[in-house]
Amino acid sequence: MMLERVYLFYRDGFRSMRLGKTLWKIILIKLFILFAVIKWLFFPDYLHTRFATDEERANHVLENLIPSQNP
């Protein structure tokens, strides 16, 4: 009963939106561009795509922290 009331609250709320519909379209388009295009194509996680384990990632970062001219 309670769940049904909550469901109806959200359903009717979404249905009665006017400006909200435009704003939701913008939000959804934006999220699609951000996650399905930009993140996927242009912003892979550098360490996770190049190294399989945390140990390899830590090693890579440590190599960057230790300049090769030092012992």
Add this chain to the structure above:
Amino acid sequence: MLEQIDVTMVDWARGQFAMTAMFHWIFVPLTLGLSFLLAFFESLYVKTGNEQWKKITKFWMRLFAVNFAIGIATGIILEFEFGTNWSNYSWMVGDIFGAPLAIEGIFAFFIEATFFAVMFFGWDRVSKKFHLFSTWMVAVGSNLSALWILVANGWMQYPVGMKFNADTARFEMQNFWEVVSSPVAIGHFTHATSSGFLLASLFVVSVSSWFMLKKRHVEMAKKSIMVAAVFGLISSLFVAFTGDESAYTAAHKQPMKLAAIEGLYQGEQGCALCAVGVLRPDMKPGEDEDPYIFAVKVPYVLSILANRNPESFVPGINDLVYGNPARNIVGVNDMMVQGKTAIEQLALYKQARANGDESAAAEALAKFEPVSGYLGYGYLNSPEEAVPPVALNFYSFRIMVGLGTLFPLLFLAFLFFTYRNTLTEKRWLLMTGVIALFLGYVAQEAGWVVAEVGRQPWAIQGLLPVTVARSNLTTATVQTTFFMFLVLFTTLLLAEVRIMLKQIHIGPEVD
């Protein structure tokens, strides 16, 4: 690997991050402040039962929704950039940032899924008091959400409550409360949120002034101005107070930032504050000439700001870079020696671990730990590299403070003429009110320039310079995404302005 650093890539990545953060900060302060103004308007409605306050609340709520919808998720782009452009940094701080950012994410989700829905859908469907409670919860929740982001930012500016793990190359949290209650984090949170209140007040004053100039919705505009001007005035005073606290904190935790903000090269006792000035563009650390071409100084004020004592000594860039034994100031040149020892011992530790020589590893670690706090200085090629861009800090700070001084006067003028009931006749003031919103945004962005450019060259103060924090990417890769974001952000901003203007044009008549 450091000799292969692509400095151009670092600069493009910094530019991209700055652009994203500044764009994100167009939306955030308005959300933070307008949420409280909505709560004030609605409280007046519930208290008085006057339907006009309800209409006013609903109108500003529409504009709040536009700003929120366009701004939502723009901060996520910063996280994309961390993982791609700043992978060394991202890896190293994962343990520190994990907790605050997770709390922020969970917090934001629950507030948006519950109280936002009640605030927008709940008119006439829940009781007046529960609706008002939801509006207040949105305001409080949005601002608390900002706390966690600024805790993370504060930690970068003044890292506390952690220890570097030489095996995992990560900073591990040792004391959560020390991280959360860091004076820099608290200073940033209070200053950033109160400046958001101020900006939102300017927004309401600006739009209402436009209505009054056009002689539309005049009563609603007057009522809105009355509330926003009071909130704006109180916020302005709080911004000044928290700004003063931030200067005090910077003097003790980030003295180089304060010196750069002031263009102060030679430390002084009883130090004056440069209120207005022009810096010599060719001034360099190590020179002892007057850094100003022209300056209007207020005696003793910088000493008071920095130490609450008019006679106290405020160190300049030269003191901090080269040291000042008479004042017990250790220079960057000395810290670089410690930093290089830290790097050397870290290398020995790694090598010993790889060779399975545990006693050599323990010895190297024992030598590394006492100097690990200077790690970042070991990557500098010269002590002068520890100086942030002085001119950019100096002028940005004066723009921020100059405009911040004008705003309370503006709010006072609006309150005075509202009280005299002559506001509609004061077209000069209404026109100033319209323009003030843009000045508010300029002040906001200038504030972030001071906060973030002032901590350069560090990604994490003293521990990690931006040149080491980056990923091994090519310049072209970052350039491509830089321009892609520029197009995306411009499109979103145009959409926001267009929808906002349309809603303002429609006015409060339509729900």
